[in-house]
Amino acid sequence: MGNGATSIVGMLGAGSGVDMVKLAGDLSAARFAAQAKQLQTRSERLETRISAAATLKGQLSQLVAALGQRLRSGDLAPSAIVSNPAVARAETSPGSRAEGSYSLEVTALAARQVLASKAYPSSDARVGAGELTIQFGTVLGDRFDQDASAAPLRVTLTADDTLATLAGKITRQGTGLAAYTVQTQAGAQLVIKGPEGAARGFTIATGGGDADAQPGELAYLNWFPQQDTGQLKAAAADAAFMLDGVAMTSAANDVTGLPNGLVLTLTGTNSGVPAQISFARKTDEIRTVMTDMAAALNEIAAQLQDNARPVGGELGNDSGARALKRSLAALPGAVVMPNAAPGVPHTLGELGLIHNRDGSFRLDLERLNRTLAADPQGAAAMFTPGLFGVYATMEKLSRNIATTADPGSLGGSIARYQQQKARIGDRLDLLQQQQDALRAQLAGRFTQADRRVSASQNTLSFLQNQIAVWTRSDR
Structure with missing residues (x-):
């Protein structure tokens, strides 16, 4: 009941001098106080049980989490040792079981194709409008075997594109190619570097095959192995190595798929002088x-x-x-x-x-x-x-202790106590509703009684005044 309504009812109760709203509230609260206190005590006891069980469950969960972290990436994580660290770095994949030892002989590292264009006056020189196509495959001498599974990279160029903007467009395609410009004694050159692996070599075609093309003409960027005039600076190649004497290759220097989750990063060659890989105790x-x-x-x-x-x-x-x-x-x-x-x-x-x-x-x-x-x-x-x-x-x-599916587990106990606490909360809500209803009912009755008392007082006052008048008139 709001403050305004309380004041009105208080005024109505002026006849007896008693605050009928407060009286109704006190009586209704007293009516349900014992039940509410009993329920609240039970609710607090259940909350204590829930907290105790949750603490135990949390302690066990924290122990498991800490143990798992130490196994996966902490002091108990498998650590591989390479006797010649200049040849390779060795790790193990998560969850693997590190055991045994291996010999490693690296005969070749995976390499990227590096191509430098013919010279331009500057990196701001225009390259010509049209479409430039880079196809991927294997470069074998003056032969190119296209990889049909690798989609070509197509770059659209406008009349305003320069050597520098072309480098940005190639790099931003996300195909693993990196392009940049350099200033040499011959002039500005576009350098394109491909991904590791023999099958990731590439050619450049612009739709025009004029060998006499000049800077500013798109065909000036063409490159094919049979027409190479020194633009090829490094050839793409696979890594070659022997693990326990078994010859293997990899398109990249990061080698996976090895026994017991072993992962290698090849960094150098050691032909004829095998290194040993072992796991720390x-x-x-x-x-x-x-x-x-x-x-x-x-x-x-x-x-x-x-x-x-x-x-x-x-x-x-x-x-x-x-x-x-x-x-x-x-x-x-x-x-x-x-x-x-x-x-x-x-x-x-x-x-x-x-x-x-x-x-x-x-x-x-x-x-x-x-x-x-x-x-x-x-x-x-x-x-x-x-x-x-x-x-x-x-x-x-x-997991078994925390499950709520088993009533005999800590998780089951927590769920049971929470349900009991919720039921007590519902009963407390119901008691409050009953108390509010009783308070309103009593306030109404008391207000009516107070009005009757006030009316009786008014009548009594009238009679007293009348008697006083009569008494004075008799004198």
Whole structure:
């Protein structure tokens, strides 16, 4: 009810001297106060449970995210080492399992075709109007084999186009060609550089074949290998190398599709002197990660122990908390590498993780060191972001705990508490509506009563005045 309406009703209540609106509000609030307080207390208790469960779920999710980051790009990411760094850089593709060693002998690097035009007076010299066509393919001596799968580049030129604007139009086409102008002793020249790879050579045709064309005539830009007069500065070529003695080629110096996700960037040649590619062992990093993981699990376990106390715990007797307790207790014995060969480490317990009777965790470094010494490659294989391993096991645990489809999980508990809290919110809304209705009803009744009191007071005042008149007249 607005301030204006309250003032009006207050004035109407002047007869008794009582604020009927406030009285109606106080009585209606008192009528529902006990129920509202009880519901509000239950709602706050549910909010505390939701917060406690969400905190546990978030802690586990953060542990999984941090572990995944370290496996993909952090200290546990596979790192390849090339014995001759001048020959190549080696990496591994995300999610790959780095293992083994390889020999690498690079006999040729991939190259780009570089073509310099005949000389012009300046870079502002006009080149002529018309259409310039660049076709892609393989240049073999004075022969050109066009690549039918590569669409030609067509550049439309106007009478105002210069050598410099032509360079910009070629580059902006996005075909991998780069063009620019240079000033030489002979004059200004247009330099065009193609993509890497033998099949990415190119020719230039303008529709006119006049060998005596002069600067300013479009045909002056023509180039074909059989008519080359020194414009070809570098020929396009594929990279050639041997991996473990197997001859291979690549159109680019960035080589993918190699075993175990190996990725090479070829930077030099080493014919007759093979380099060795190997993968760094991560024994120290595994010790660090397992130490950090045990500490993070201890934080989760301590939070869980506090929240799940039978008396006073926010999640006492909660099914999701009990499920998390069971899952954490089972971690050391969990098989994280189901396809591991006999004798190869396959559980977190073999990496030194121990679950104590009080629910806490500790790391047995002696057990971990024995595993690393006996089978460093098998231990390293447990730390990949693939379908199996430590990360996959922890990610699955986090996902199962967070799911709302299982009523016995933390996610299921959160969903259940949120539904209960929403129902309480609906009941509080209903109580408020009932309280508002009662307040309006009482205010109406009290106002009418106050009017009658006011009328009675007016009558009494009239009678008193009349009696006073009568009394004075009798004297």
